[in-house]
Amino acid sequence: xxxxxxxxxxxxxxxxxxxxxxxxxxxxxxxxxxxxxxxxxxxxxxxxxxxxxxxxxxxxxxxxxxxxxxxxxxxxxxxxxxxxxxxxxxxxxxxxxxxxxxxxxxxxxxxxxxxxxxxxxx
Amino acid sequence: xxxxxxxxxxxxxxxxxxxxxxxxxxxxxxxxxxxxxxxxxxxxxxxxxxxxxxxxxxxxxxxxxxxxxxxxxxxxxxxxxxxxxxxxxxxxxxxxxxxxxxxxxxxx
Numbered sequence: 001x002x003x004x005x006x007x008x009x010x011x012x013x014x015x016x017x018x019x020x021x022x023x024x025x026x027x028x029x030x031x032x033x034x035x036x037x038x039x040x041x042x043x044x045x046x047x048x049x050x051x052x053x054x055x056x057x058x059x060x061x062x063x064x065x066x067x068x069x070x071x072x073x074x075x076x077x078x079x080x081x082x083x084x085x086x087x088x089x090x091x092x093x094x095x096x097x098x099x100x101x102x103x104x105x106x107x108x109x110x111x112x113x114x115x116x117x118x119x120x121x122x
Numbered sequence: 123x124x125x126x127x128x129x130x131x132x133x134x135x136x137x138x139x140x141x142x143x144x145x146x147x148x149x150x151x152x153x154x155x156x157x158x159x160x161x162x163x164x165x166x167x168x169x170x171x172x173x174x175x176x177x178x179x180x181x182x183x184x185x186x187x188x189x190x191x192x193x194x195x196x197x198x199x200x201x202x203x204x205x206x207x208x209x210x211x212x213x214x215x216x217x218x219x220x221x222x223x224x225x226x227x228x229x230x
Binding site for chain 1: 155159167168169172179212214217219224
C-alpha cells in the first residue's frame, strides 16, 4: 500500500520561503511522478508542477516558474516543494500526489499526501 | 492552457437519486487524459475515474464516467450518504495539468 506522508503545518512571513516534504512508502518511488497541488481556503485545486525522481528534472506550471523548486531524494524516497517570495495569496493546503503510472507526467494521481497547511501572514 | 468548466456549481439531491455532473473543456482533451476526483471536507482528493471512463481501484460501480472531445460526464447511479462531497474533473494530457472549479453535491 502506497503512503505519502507530508511535513507539518508552517507559518511564514511575506517574502520568505517554505519547503514542504513528502515521504513515500510502499510501491516504487523513482519512476512515478510526484506532483504538487495546492488548494487555497474554500477554493479549487491548482497544479504547481511535478518530478519523476529517476529523471531528476521537474516540470512546472508557468504560473509558478521561477518561484517554485521541486526536488526528490531517491535515497530517502522523499520529494520536496520549495516556494519562495511568499505572499498572502500563497496561503493554502499543499498536497503531494503520485502519478498512477511510471515514466510520464501525463497520468492521473492515484495516491495523495494528507496535505500541509502553509499560512503566510505578517 | 486547457480551461475546464464544471456544471452545475452545486447539485442538491437525495440519497437514492441519480447524479449527473458535467465537465466542459476549452479545447479537445483526449479521453485518455480526463479524470474525476472526489473530495470530502478536510481530506485529500480521491481518484474515482481515469481515462474518462475507467474506475480506479476500489471505486464502486455506481460511479461511471463518459464523454469525449470537450464534453465529459460523471454519473453516480444511486446516491449513497457518503457520496455527498465536492467533485473535480482534471485533464492531464497537456501542460499545465488543470482542474475544473468543482461541483458541490449536497443533500437535499
